[in-house]
Amino acid sequence: MTMRTALLVLLxxxxxxxxxxxxxLDERVNALSAELRCVVCQNQSLADSQAELAQDMKREVRSQxxxxxxxxxxVDFMVQRYGDFVRYxxxxxxxxxxxxxxPLLGLLAGxxxxxxxxxxxxxxxxxxxxADRLTT
Numbered sequence: 611m612t613m614r615t616a617l618l619v620l621l622x623x624x625x626x627x628x629x630x631x632x633x634x635l636d637e638r639v640n641a642l643s644a645e646l647r648c649v650v651c652q653n654q655s656l657a658d659s660q661a662e663l664a665q666d667m668k669r670e671v672r673s674q675x676x677x678x679x680x681x682x683x684x685v686d687f688m689v690q691r692y693g694d695f696v697r698y699x700x701x702x703x704x705x706x707x708x709x710x711x712x713p714l715l716g717l718l719a720g721x722x723x724x725x726x727x728x729x730x731x732x733x734x735x736x737x738x739x740x741a742d743r744l745t746t
Contacts, residue, residue: 617677635675635676638675639672643657646697674687
């Protein structure tokens with residue numbers, strides 16, 4: 611399995627869990643609303659937001675699910691209408707690579723800085739001769 615396939619499986623797993631045959635419409639709406647971001651509040655899901663637009667979006671989710679559309683189709687519709695920002699977990703594509711790789715790069719850079727600082731031992735000023743003391 612390639613890295614890209616593994617990432618796609620990880621990203622789609624929450625959506626597959628939503629598509630349980632025994633799940634009621636309310637459960638499916640609530641689960642999908644927790645996966646989508648309110649575009650007004652920005653840091654709240656549709657499920658948590660009380661904004662009027664979030665309530666409209668949630669009604670749209672409900673109507674589409676009731677009409678027989680899958681969770682993936684509803685998410686695609688919301689992304690088409692409101693942009694990638696509406697997803698809490700953006701899709702892996704060239705425009706979002708930095709979102710996925712950025713934290714790892716930051717962690718790696720921090721580890722490099724920490725390793726360099728731990729290796730660097732300052733000279734003991736008592737070991738310096740008089741000429742060296744004048745230049746420091």
